[in-house]
Amino acid sequence: MEWEVVIGLETHAELATRTKLWCDCSTEFGAAPNTHTCPICVGMPGVLPVLNRKAFELALRVAFAFKCKVPPRTFFDRKNYYYPDLPKNYQISQNYCNTGTEGHIDIPVNGGSKRVRIHNVHLEEDAGKNIHPERSDADYSLVDLNRAGVPLLEIVTEPDMRGPEEAQAFMETMRRALLYTEVSECHMEQGHLRFEASISLRAPGAAEYGARVEIKNVNSMKAVTSAIEYEIKRQTRILNEGGKVARETRLWDDAAGATGRMRSKEEAQDYRYFPEPDLIPVTIDDEMRARVMAAVPELPLARKRRFIEAFGLPEYDAGVISDDRRTADFFEEALKTYDNPKAVGNWIMNAMLREMKQRGIGIVELKPKPAQVAALAKIASSDRINSPAAQKVFTIMMDTGDDPEEIIRREGLEQTSDSGDILPLVSKAIADNPKAVADFKSGKASAVKFLMGQVMRMARGKANPQVAEKIIQEELGKM
Numbered sequence: 001m002e003w004e005v006v007i008g009l010e011t012h013a014e015l016a017t018r019t020k021l022w023c024d025c026s027t028e029f030g031a032a033p034n035t036h037t038c039p040i041c042v043g044m045p046g047v048l049p050v051l052n053r054k055a056f057e058l059a060l061r062v063a064f065a066f067k068c069k070v071p072p073r074t075f076f077d078r079k080n081y082y083y084p085d086l087p088k089n090y091q092i093s094q095n096y097c098n099t100g101t102e103g104h105i106d107i108p109v110n111g112g113s114k115r116v117r118i119h120n121v122h123l124e125e126d127a128g129k130n131i132h133p134e135r136s137d138a139d140y141s142l143v144d145l146n147r148a149g150v151p152l153l154e155i156v157t158e159p160d161m162r163g164p165e166e167a168q169a170f171m172e173t174m175r176r177a178l179l180y181t182e183v184s185e186c187h188m189e190q191g192h193l194r195f196e197a198s199i200s201l202r203a204p205g206a207a208e209y210g211a212r213v214e215i216k217n218v219n220s221m222k223a224v225t226s227a228i229e230y231e232i233k234r235q236t237r238i239l240n241e242g243g244k245v246a247r248e249t250r251l252w253d254d255a256a257g258a259t260g261r262m263r264s265k266e267e268a269q270d271y272r273y274f275p276e277p278d279l280i281p282v283t284i285d286d287e288m289r290a291r292v293m294a295a296v297p298e299l300p301l302a303r304k305r306r307f308i309e310a311f312g313l314p315e316y317d318a319g320v321i322s323d324d325r326r327t328a329d330f331f332e333e334a335l336k337t338y339d340n341p342k343a344v345g346n347w348i349m350n351a352m353l354r355e356m357k358q359r360g361i362g363i364v365e366l367k368p369k370p371a372q373v374a375a376l377a378k379i380a381s382s383d384r385i386n387s388p389a390a391q392k393v394f395t396i397m398m399d400t401g402d403d404p405e406e407i408i409r410r411e412g413l414e415q416t417s418d419s420g421d422i423l424p425l426v427s428k429a430i431a432d433n434p435k436a437v438a439d440f441k442s443g444k445a446s447a448v449k450f451l452m453g454q455v456m457r458m459a460r461g462k463a464n465p466q467v468a469e470k471i472i473q474e475e476l477g478k479m
Helices: 053-065 164-180 221-240 286-294 300-311 315-322 325-335 341-359 370-380 387-400 404-411 419-432 434-441 446-458 465-477
Strands: 004-014 077-080 090-093 100-109 112-125 129-131 142-144 151-157 193-202 213-216 248-253 258-264
Touching: 004 164, 004 221, 053 100, 053 112, 053 151, 053 286, 090 112, 100 164, 100 300, 112 164, 164 193, 164 221, 164 300, 193 221, 213 221, 213 258, 221 248, 221 258, 300 315, 300 325, 300 341, 315 325, 315 341, 325 341, 325 370, 341 370, 341 387, 370 387, 370 404, 387 404, 419 434, 419 446, 419 465, 434 446, 446 465
Parallel strands: 213 248
Antiparallel strands: 004 151, 004 193, 077 090, 100 112, 112 151, 129 142, 193 213, 248 258
16 A cells, blocks of 8 residues: 655754853864863853853744744743753753744745745754763763753744655755754854654645654754665555554664664653743844844845846856855846846856866955956956956956956957958968868868868967857958
């Protein structure tokens, strides 16, 4: 029997703050174990947490970006459970009053888009990290609490995805959205961004969901997709054999390519939530709403659509340029100087991004300004310089940040379209190459290209190729 796949995802994003959620300890990645800690983040008795304002406003920014309902007042709760990397034996989170609820995010699917509903967005503290020795005979594990207390944003979807492809599209879209809103650096290899999938199967057309299995311990988008694919096969086999899928939490073993049982799935009451007594509620007043909403950018998929509709860009070009917020900002700023989206876009995609990749730099380190790239695009679209010269100008711009006009003048790169300057060169090329003339008369089109090369060599690349070719054709036609 075929079964309908139902998938929901939880996104865990560490927020881009310099300090932790309740204290002044650094959030910098890679420090020696247990050096970014204090009595607050290691859970000593008698300490009091103080909310990091920036972390809260970054969480609020995400809620507004996903069109969530944001309450006028919110508060934090204690989520009670024990793990070695959670020194207080409880986690400060939000259960009864989330930062945002009932939002949505659009993802690209089959050439169109699909809306995935966001159940809630909430802020909590991250736990530490268990370090297990690789020796098979080791009888201990170590705990690094540097990560304990780092602000963590959790984004929980409704079960709206229907296959691994949609889950992959969601993860990629979510990562771009978090980068666009500048709330997280999203380095998955550093644990900044993690996804957990919940998968269930049900009979086609059924209203009730099947037993939900949550997959943890996945450290990449590829691993999440692989875990979903495996779990679909596992649950299908169980159901087709007449069995029942257990509602549980399972771990993904990347080396084995399989999931394994971790524990039965907890219900909310198992955590014994109650309002956090050491933190006062947060009032989200009109001033805070207006200030945070002003920092919410247009999200990448919406921006891509606008680039296609407003600027007439091909879908591929619009996707490349809108993929990174700073690149998209650069593009729109450049259009203020030269209103030719296709020409400006080509220079950004084919020259600027290529040079940045080769030099290993980001757009922040880029020397040419948007107006300068636009000016070069405008010059290159005219007959003033040829394509090799334009590429040379851009390379110099990348090295120096000089204006293209200055470089063209300094390097003597401006080409001539004056037939009076080009005709003598054509006449000499024809006179010096009688074989090419004979080849032309015998119908060999390559003869014109050969003569073009001779003219361009004598002109040191400064002759307009279109004008030169026209004169060559005219002179040969007279013979």
